[in-house]
Amino acid sequence: MSISMYQASVPAFVRALNVLSALLKKGEEHAAATGGVPDVLLGARLAEDMMPLTAQIQRASDASKLTVARLCAIEAPKFEDNEASFQQLQERIANTIAFIESVPEAQFDGAAERDVTLSYGSFSQHFTGQSYLLTFALPNFYFHVTTAYGILRAQGVKIGKLDFLGPFN
Amino acid sequence: MSISMYQASVPAFVRALNVLSALLKKGEEHAAATGGVPDVLLGARLAEDMMPLTAQIQRASDASKLTVARLCAIEAPKFEDNEASFQQLQERIANTIAFIESVPEAQFDGAAERDVTLSYGSFSQHFTGQSYLLTFALPNFYFHVTTAYGILRAQGVKIGKLDFLGPFN
Numbered sequence: 001m002s003i004s005m006y007q008a009s010v011p012a013f014v015r016a017l018n019v020l021s022a023l024l025k026k027g028e029e030h031a032a033a034t035g036g037v038p039d040v041l042l043g044a045r046l047a048e049d050m051m052p053l054t055a056q057i058q059r060a061s062d063a064s065k066l067t068v069a070r071l072c073a074i075e076a077p078k079f080e081d082n083e084a085s086f087q088q089l090q091e092r093i094a095n096t097i098a099f100i101e102s103v104p105e106a107q108f109d110g111a112a113e114r115d116v117t118l119s120y121g122s123f124s125q126h127f128t129g130q131s132y133l134l135t136f137a138l139p140n141f142y143f144h145v146t147t148a149y150g151i152l153r154a155q156g157v158k159i160g161k162l163d164f165l166g167p168f169n
Numbered sequence: 170m171s172i173s174m175y176q177a178s179v180p181a182f183v184r185a186l187n188v189l190s191a192l193l194k195k196g197e198e199h200a201a202a203t204g205g206v207p208d209v210l211l212g213a214r215l216a217e218d219m220m221p222l223t224a225q226i227q228r229a230s231d232a233s234k235l236t237v238a239r240l241c242a243i244e245a246p247k248f249e250d251n252e253a254s255f256q257q258l259q260e261r262i263a264n265t266i267a268f269i270e271s272v273p274e275a276q277f278d279g280a281a282e283r284d285v286t287l288s289y290g291s292f293s294q295h296f297t298g299q300s301y302l303l304t305f306a307l308p309n310f311y312f313h314v315t316t317a318y319g320i321l322r323a324q325g326v327k328i329g330k331l332d333f334l335g336p337f338n
Binding site: 002003004005007008011012015016046047049050112123125127130133134135136138139140142143145146147149150153154156161162164165166168 | 171172173174176177180181184185215216218219281292294296299302303304305307308309311312314315316318319322323325330331333334335337
């Protein structure tokens with residue numbers, strides 16, 4: 001048995017976006033419990049020239065929604081990147097999950113062979129859908145989820161590796 | 170067309186381990202150029218109660234070699250976790266890649282349905298091979314590669330997102 005493009009992407013994204021939501025909730029509780037200013041946590045970074053927590057969550061949202069959209073040759077919803085609170089970031093995550101879950105599995109027919117072209121600044125690359133998912137989209141998505149986790153840990157939020165891995169049935 | 174268990178694991182691991190090697194090389198060059206003590210960089214962490222750079226690399230090595238071993242029901246080579254220099258960590262990565270590349274693709278026959286049981290301290294979980302790879306092994310592996318990257322960035326090593334994504338043909 002082999003893995004469908006749908007199975008390798010949609011459930012993995014939804015799972016990790018739910019993890020991100022739970023991590024963010026623990027961050028919010030930590031800020032409240034320690035008298036921290038929420039904006040300080042949302043603006044925290046691992047390095048001065050890296051993106052802050054808010055942007056890591058926005059990029060995890062984009063990375064997942066755009067992967068699904070590209071693999072299925074459909075439009076993803078646009079988000080304005082104007083989230084400025086824990087509540088708004090939670091809504092962003094929920095809206096991302098809602099879009100991803102709205103795409104029927106049948107829409108992924110042919111996704112492995114689909115031509116995907118990315119172009120960001122100096123980066124331009126042609127992929128098949130399969131190579132895009134496995135060599136770019138999944139590592140890029142997990143990069144942002146992990147970096148959000150790392151920022152929260154570095155800021156003293158009491159989370160551990162099991163929170164990153166998430167619940168298993 | 171769908172993705173084989175081999176394709177979803179081996180090339181992704183090898184690719185990201187090569188990325189990790191290149192990141193580590195940039196870390197070593199940075200330490201040399203700035204007069205930094207290599208041990209300081211290798212011992213750097215994102216949070217006091219997180220693992221240092223050396224351990225993130227060891228865990229990325231274990232996460233990838235053990236995934237392949239579990240999916241194929243074979244033994245992975247044992248490493249002693251005694252690496253104490255950039256050179257030794259590079260050898261660890263190279264030995265990990267050598268093992269992963271030594272496993273024939275045919276060994277992955279039946280890997281998706283294979284029973285995989287993990288047990289670490291309070292964490293115990295049964296998986297099919299496919300759910301293990303997609304919901305545990307890949308996020309866990311990318312967690313350690315990304316955290317190694319984050320430590321290097323937080324320590325001032327001049328790397329960027331394209332270094333994490335790695336070269337594309």
